[in-house]
Amino acid sequence: MQMKKLLLAVLSFIVFLFPLSAQEQKKQSGKEPLFGKAMASYPIVSNELSGACFYLVGGHGGPDPGAIGTYNGHKLHEDEYAYDIVLRLGRELLMRGAKVHFIIQDKKDGIRNGSVLKNSKRETCMGKEIPLDQVARLKQRSLKIDELYRKDKSVYKRAVFVHIDSRSQGKQTDVYFYHAPGSKQGKRLADRMKNTLATKYKKHQPGRGFKGTVSERNLYVLRNTQPAGVYLELGNIRNSRDQQRLVLENNRQALAKWLAEGIVADYKVGKK
Numbered sequence: 085m086q087m088k089k090l091l092l093a094v095l096s097f098i099v100f101l102f103p104l105s106a107q108e109q110k111k112q113s114g115k116e117p118l119f120g121k122a123m124a125s126y127p128i129v130s131n132e133l134s135g136a137c138f139y140l141v142g143g144h145g146g147p148d149p150g151a152i153g154t155y156n157g158h159k160l161h162e163d164e165y166a167y168d169i170v171l172r173l174g175r176e177l178l179m180r181g182a183k184v185h186f187i188i189q190d191k192k193d194g195i196r197n198g199s200v201l202k203n204s205k206r207e208t209c210m211g212k213e214i215p216l217d218q219v220a221r222l223k224q225r226s227l228k229i230d231e232l233y234r235k236d237k238s239v240y241k242r243a244v245f246v247h248i249d250s251r252s253q254g255k256q257t258d259v260y261f262y263h264a265p266g267s268k269q270g271k272r273l274a275d276r277m278k279n280t281l282a283t284k285y286k287k288h289q290p291g292r293g294f295k296g297t298v299s300e301r302n303l304y305v306l307r308n309t310q311p312a313g314v315y316l317e318l319g320n321i322r323n324s325r326d327q328q329r330l331v332l333e334n335n336r337q338a339l340a341k342w343l344a345e346g347i348v349a350d351y352k353v354g355k356k
């Protein structure tokens with residue numbers, strides 16, 4: 085009799101425990117294999133971005149490495165760094181309850197630590213081979229964004245294109261934000277992202293000064309996609325001081341987090 089009672093107590097305790105934890109699990113975390121094994125699971129820490137949907141695009145990819153810099157004898161390719169930051173940004177957005185589409189993908193490279201990110205040509209446009217021809221390449225990703233945009237029911241949908249600039253070696257640059265000519269929503273988002281970065285740098289690197297700018301630019305992907313968007317240039321890949329922003333994994337992470345916070349600030353005013 086007592087044994088039966090004990091067994092019942094244990095059983096009901098297990099039943100009590102497990103459905104709850106499964107439910108909790110569902111609400112508080114998610115999984116994205118693109119982030120790589122170690123980072124695939126992410127906690128959902130807030131619902132600040134619930135109802136928002138993003139199209140994130142790492143610049144270049146596949147046969148096109150984008151700008152190339154040299155660091156300690158290694159070649160740094162723009163597409164690898166842009167992609168790493170896109171993944172980190174996407175994870176930050178997902179953690180805040182957003183829906184995220186990664187337009188450029190690499191099945192093998194997840195979120196990577198370390199300063200020299202190995203170069204590859206594996207990137208695809210959501211599984212489709214990326215053409216080398218520039219117009220065909222930009223058209224492919226723009227069409228993909230629009231195809232998804234038509235299906236997404238969210239009221240707030242934004243595209244973010246991440247690039248790293250290439251200027252002469254001696255020229256240090258800051259983070260530049262571009263929006264399509266005349267795009268009020270694009271400008272508002274760019275302003276919020278820029279202001280967030282300025283505030284963060286002031287706090288974490290006082291004396292650095294922030295010279296990032298927001299401006300209009302007649303770029304194919306901004307002009308030819310439905311959602312309002314922002315196109316970022318994160319620095320000069322050939323300048324050794326700008327390279328610090330890219331090669332230090334903590335800097336890539338901080339940048340992604342701050343950009344996500346800028347997006348949250350925009351969503352707060354833009355979701356109505």
Ligand SMILES: [Zn+2]
Nearest residue numbers: 143150247248
């Ligand atoms: Zn680029």
